[in-house]
Amino acid sequence: xxxxxxxxxxxxxxxxxxxxxxxxxxxxxxxxxxxxxxxxxxxxxxxxxxxxxxxxxxxxxxxxxxxxxxxxxxxxxxxxxxxxxxxxxxxxxxxxxxxxxxxxxxxxxxxxxxxxxxxxxxxxxxxxxxxxxxxxxxxxxxxxxxxxxxxxxxxxxxxxxxxxxxxxxxxxxxxxxxxxxxxxxxxxxxxxxxxxxxxxxxxxxxxxxxxxxxxxxxxxxxxxxxxxxxxxxxxxxxxxxxxxxxxxxxxxxxxxxxxxxxxxxxxxxxxxxxxxxxxxxxxxxxxxxxxxxxxxxxxxxxxxxxxxxxxxxxxxxxxxxxxxxxxxxxxxxxxxxxx
Amino acid sequence: xxxxxxxxxxxxxxxxxxxxxxxxxxxxxxxxxxxxxxxxxxxxxxxxxxxxxxxxxxxxxxxxxxxxxxxxxxxxxxxxxxxxxxxxxxxxxxxxxxxxxxxxxxxxxxxxxxxxxxxxxxxxxxxxxxxxxxxxxxxxxxxxxxxxxxxxxxxxxxxxxxxxxxxxxxxxxxxxxxxxxxxxxxxxxxxxxxxxxxxxxxxxxxxxxxxxxxxxxxxxxxxxxxxxxxxxxxxxxxxxxxxxxxxxxxxxxxxxxxxxxxxxxxxxxxxxxxxxxxxx
Numbered sequence: 001x002x003x004x005x006x007x008x009x010x011x012x013x014x015x016x017x018x019x020x021x022x023x024x025x026x027x028x029x030x031x032x033x034x035x036x037x038x039x040x041x042x043x044x045x046x047x048x049x050x051x052x053x054x055x056x057x058x059x060x061x062x063x064x065x066x067x068x069x070x071x072x073x074x075x076x077x078x079x080x081x082x083x084x085x086x087x088x089x090x091x092x093x094x095x096x097x098x099x100x101x102x103x104x105x106x107x108x109x110x111x112x113x114x115x116x117x118x119x120x121x122x123x124x125x126x127x128x129x130x131x132x133x134x135x136x137x138x139x140x141x142x143x144x145x146x147x148x149x150x151x152x153x154x155x156x157x158x159x160x161x162x163x164x165x166x167x168x169x170x171x172x173x174x175x176x177x178x179x180x181x182x183x184x185x186x187x188x189x190x191x192x193x194x195x196x197x198x199x200x201x202x203x204x205x206x207x208x209x210x211x212x213x214x215x216x217x218x219x220x221x222x223x224x225x226x227x228x229x230x231x232x233x234x235x236x237x238x239x240x241x242x243x244x245x246x247x248x249x250x251x252x253x254x255x256x257x258x259x260x261x262x263x264x265x266x267x268x269x270x271x272x273x274x275x276x277x278x279x280x281x282x283x284x285x286x287x288x289x290x291x292x293x294x295x296x297x298x299x300x301x302x303x304x305x306x307x308x309x310x311x312x313x314x315x316x317x318x319x320x321x322x323x324x325x326x327x328x329x330x331x332x333x334x335x336x337x338x339x
Numbered sequence: 340x341x342x343x344x345x346x347x348x349x350x351x352x353x354x355x356x357x358x359x360x361x362x363x364x365x366x367x368x369x370x371x372x373x374x375x376x377x378x379x380x381x382x383x384x385x386x387x388x389x390x391x392x393x394x395x396x397x398x399x400x401x402x403x404x405x406x407x408x409x410x411x412x413x414x415x416x417x418x419x420x421x422x423x424x425x426x427x428x429x430x431x432x433x434x435x436x437x438x439x440x441x442x443x444x445x446x447x448x449x450x451x452x453x454x455x456x457x458x459x460x461x462x463x464x465x466x467x468x469x470x471x472x473x474x475x476x477x478x479x480x481x482x483x484x485x486x487x488x489x490x491x492x493x494x495x496x497x498x499x500x501x502x503x504x505x506x507x508x509x510x511x512x513x514x515x516x517x518x519x520x521x522x523x524x525x526x527x528x529x530x531x532x533x534x535x536x537x538x539x540x541x542x543x544x545x546x547x548x549x550x551x552x553x554x555x556x557x558x559x560x561x562x563x564x565x566x567x568x569x570x571x572x573x574x575x576x577x578x579x580x581x582x583x584x585x586x587x588x589x590x591x592x593x594x595x596x597x598x599x600x601x602x603x604x605x606x607x608x609x610x611x612x613x614x615x616x617x618x619x
Contacts, residue, residue, distance in 0.1 A: 232436075
């Protein structure tokens with residue numbers, strides 16, 4: 001348990017104000033870049049004018065109707081995924097947990113896709129089906145881990161999650177094999193995520209879910225602090241472990257499902273960001289979840305910017321960009337956990 | 340302040356009445372008709388070999404084991420009838436094992452002892468701060484409060500966990516092998532601390548392998564053997580060679596230590612050319 005490096009990081013991270021300041025600054029920078037950069041470059045001054053409805057009508061249309069919803073949706077999705085991951089890590093007491101790796105996001109995508117296959121087009125109903133899918137995936141993953149391991153071992157849970165996620169991808173491919181691409185969002189959208197067809201209503205739905213579900217997690221943050229100590233210590237400190245962890249797991253899953261309904265499957269944000277927030281000194285869950293929301297927004301707005309500029313005019317899937325960042329991080333973290 | 344004093348008022352006996360526990364898939368009971376009364380103002384020690392059911396007894400308090408029969412009461416309230424928060428306000432438990440997977444600062448960690456007394460939102464009350472400060476002080480971890488829990492030594496970690504239980508300000512304190520990993524000075528400090536709490540009127544229950552210290556500090560000793568009570572009473576009635584030899588399945592002599600006057604247990608070297616014989 002003695003660890004010189006941890007001790008040094010410890011002193012450096014006593015006050016997380018630096019993390020907040022840098023995060024806020026980064027968010028401002030990536031949002032401005034996100035609004036200015038694109039097929040038609042727009043100067044920062046013009047962006048601000050366009051947001052206020054001043055200037056060239058086509059510039060106003062690009063900023064207000066195309067780029068602003070896309071940037072906001074990416075920000076909300078990133079914040080939601082990061083919060084969800086942070087809460088799942090707390091309930092499962094495993095810093096490698098996140099909705100994508102746990103198969104929860106995959107379940108949500110299957111829920112939405114299945115609904116589409118049955119002709120459901122209404123976005124709110126689609127989101128509800130994503131919630132149902134996430135809840136079912138949660139039950140299935142926990143059941144697999146329990147049957148195989150005898151108890152809910154979190155390593156088994158992650159393995160079961162990866163398997164359920166793979167199954168979800170297959171199910172999406174099968175369900176959307178003959179989908180007319182001009183009418184439905186394709187399998188690639190669901191499997192790899194994108195903020196390309198962001199609309200203001202989608203932004204509102206995702207933002208609302210973030211506010212409500214993320215709000216519940218932030219409100220119950222100290223329960224997460226206690227749960228992350230382990231089942232017995234948590235029970236000793238006055239938390240009804242089974243009930244509360246089930247509830248918070250479900251809320252975190254639904255938060256992920258809301259992001260899936262809005263932007264498809266995007267992995268690793270929920271893994272990387274909470275660990276970053278902890279490294280920046282936000283150890284208790286309340287500041288950690290809030291800081292995760294901030295950095296999740298930064299990460300996904302930046303990732304979306306990369307997705308549409310890296311190989312322009314092609315629009316890369318968002319999930320591909322986050323996986324390029326997230327997988328090395330996962331491996332690094334895995335090594336440190338094993339050490 | 341007067342509220343804080345009331346929280347720790349005496350008068351809460353912890354009673355295990357005819358408790359039987361069988362884990363799923365096991366033919367043998369982990370506990371079979373075990374009755375233990377831990378009285379306020381006393382230190383009660385639960386001892387016994389590995390697997391004798393000591394930790395299971397503690398787990399019945401956490402209500403995380405399947406009880407076949409019997410009941411556990413704190414004061415005159417059935418533990419099963421309490422919700423988790425009410426239970427944590429009455430009984431503070433230091434479980435046997437715990438790992439700092441998602442580390443906190445020691446200060447933040449000890450403050451979680453106040454969880455059952457706090458609202459979901461909002462800061463700590465004056466009572467909360469006082470309880471945490473006093474717990475930190477009594478557990479002797481003042482110099483560690485700014486450190487992260489994953490940088491602590493084994494002994495510091497144990498004392499930090501004890502501090503968290505003290506912060507609960509519960510009238511009943513139950514500790515499962517709290518002095519594992521502690522050196523002699525820190526182990527004695529913990530026993531002295533628990534002794535002091537008992538004298539203030541707390542009900543202190545201690546699971547321990549340290550029979551010699553238990554004999555010196557505890558006023559009531561319960562010896563468990565294969566899930567049943569093999570002996571219970573004061574040190575003189577439990578610390579007896581023939582009982583301990585049977586339970587621990589090892590040659591043991593019990594003497595009265597001339598230095599401190601307490602009963603002391605001495606396991607004999609039992610094999611090979613070093614086989615020892617007690618000198619009478």
